Amino acid sequence: MDAKLVVGVYEYVIGSLSFRYRVVAGVAGFVGSKAKGMALLRDAAAHGITTSVESRTCIAFFLRRDADYKQAIIITQSQVREYPRDFLFALEEANLLKDDGQGPAAIATYRRLLSDAKTPGRYPNAHLELAYFGLGDTLRGQKMYAEAVAAYKQATFEPTVSPELMRRSLLAAGEVYDLMHDHDKARGEYLAVVAAGRDTSQAEQARKYLRTAYTR
Secondary structure (H helix, E strand, O other): OOHHHHHHHHHHHHHHOOHHHHHHHHHOOOOOOHHHHHHHHHHHHHHOOOOHHHHHHHHHHHHHHOOOHHHHHHHHHHHHHHOOOOHHHHHHHHHHHHHOOOHHHHHHHHHHHHHHOOOOOOOOOOOHHHHHHHHHHHHHHOOOHHHHHHHHHHHHHOOOOOHHHHHHHHHHHHHHHHHOOOHHHHHHHHHHHHHHOOOOHHHHHHHHHHHOOOOO
8 A cells, every 4th residue: 555645644633633632642652744644645646556546535535524525525526537336436426515515416416326326237236325315314404305205215215224224214204294294294204213223312312203393
């Protein structure tokens, strides 16, 4: 692995620690600089032969961590163009647009990803439930409630959905039904959450909303 990639990640991570932990790290002999780490990663991304993708992925991850979504979007979009069959890059582009507050663009990107996924072999080993859940969140943020519920519920039907994401999707669907002032349908989703895992944080929230309808 390219030394610049390794050292860049090390420098950035240590440099990102709070002052207290940087002091502790310094006593132990560990020092780092976010700026130096990012510079090394950018150099590895620009000139690395075997680690360019990994370097760009690290840069985008750190930019997301620092809420510099627009720069992270630029990098991720370049990776989507370069690797059009990579599901995670396509998903991350939509997620970053959502987190940057670009709701309509994020919705269009999620929908394009889901449409492209219908082509056999386009996204090997895709987890479409993640795209449906992100789409649901974005539609909810745009107050497109009926479409948000449909996206959340579709997430629960995907064969690769995890038990936790299934509960989160059901809970979110219930919350949106409550925002639509349809508590009867919301109750059905909350009961499904409890049935899917009684001793979970999602079930705890669902039982709360069974007693008192969810409000923002």
